[in-house]
Amino acid sequence: MERADAARNRARILEAAALLFAERSPQDVTMDDIAKKAGVGRGTLYRRYPDRASIAVALLDEHERDLQERLLRGEPPLGPGAPPAERLAAFYAAMVRLLEDHSHLVLGAEVGRSRFETGAYGFWRAHVRALLSAAGTPDPDALVEILLAPLAPEVYEYQRTVLGLTPEQIAQTLARLTAVLGRSQAERGQE
Amino acid sequence: MERADAARNRARILEAAALLFAERSPQDVTMDDIAKKAGVGRGTLYRRYPDRASIAVALLDEHERDLQERLLRGEPPLGPGAPPAERLAAFYAAMVRLLEDHSHLVLGAEVGRSRFETGAYGFWRAHVRALLSAAGTPDPDALVEILLAPLAPEVYEYQRTVLGLTPEQIAQTLARLTAVLGRSQAERGQE
DNA sequence: CAGATAAGTGGACACTGTGTCCACATCATA
DNA sequence: TATGATGTGGACACAGTGTCCACTTATCTG
Structure with a gap:
């Protein structure tokens, strides 16, 4: 069971980190900054969060869980009921929303390939794989990563800031990837 | 004009870096390691290459230029002449080959978003954009990044090492992305 | 309510890697 | 071979990381 002071400090740390991540690029936030801002010693910080990424993951957690819930039990087309292609498009739209609202956190959380090792990524992976299977797409395993890569x-961030695309444009373009499912469905129809 | 000792040291540095990058993960190669192995002082190293990435870029350069050449003036389907969808598939296959042969270098060169800022990336971008335009695909700018993201x-590396996919599987799956062009061509045919 | 004990705290410390700086060496030119 | 420009190397200052441990604080127990 967690002690009262420990719980208080956890909350402080998360709050401080959220503030710092919001105001500048996550690479420029040091563990020391977070400890200082939270009014907490280094040791206390490292006790729970061994690095920046784990803090960002903790902050993201609730938002991701919310989306996961909607994918599993929400209304179509995001939740069950709609055809796979539509659900995939809805998933893309929701992910764009998530990225837009919390891109700084996501960037802080996911340095390079470490992103593939988070629980959340495993969930997105399983979800998309299930949609591909439901659509009868061949070799879904190989395709999953490719469909997730643009996320x-x-x-x-590059598309938003450097290329100046809007979230809507990006979501709409991602939706075009569902053509990969669509065609294989059409092919099956011709058999 | 470059002095003789300068040229000699540049060659030494590149050679040492290539060896080190090949034997362990690029993040674990420090600038100091490279300087030591090259038998060169820190200052000398930093004079030309301000960071690891720039060394990896230099090493990659020739391989990338080779592919660029083949894209511009090589035989179809990689070079000009073939239909856009086939050329895109050929491009994917060639990139898979490049990644396979030099993945350690590429990983060393491209830390996160810095990859978008290299000249080579700009070239891939322009090439794919041109293919999309030639195929009459609408809004090619937004689509380009999405088609390049899986590369x-x-x-x-994740697909190869963790998921255990073969280069052939990956290339083949990437080729399926050309469906995004294909469908829009079909749609145009119906007009 | 004290005393015991486990859990948690904070900041000093050692360490590693970075990038700069400049006295000195080396090369190309006359 | 003298000379200035160019290049060299390693010492240095610095920033960030992660560990460690003497101390504090919360919770449990009689």
């Missing part, structure tokens, strides 16, 4: 936070 | 070295 890498660096890619999103 | 991120982290994604490739």
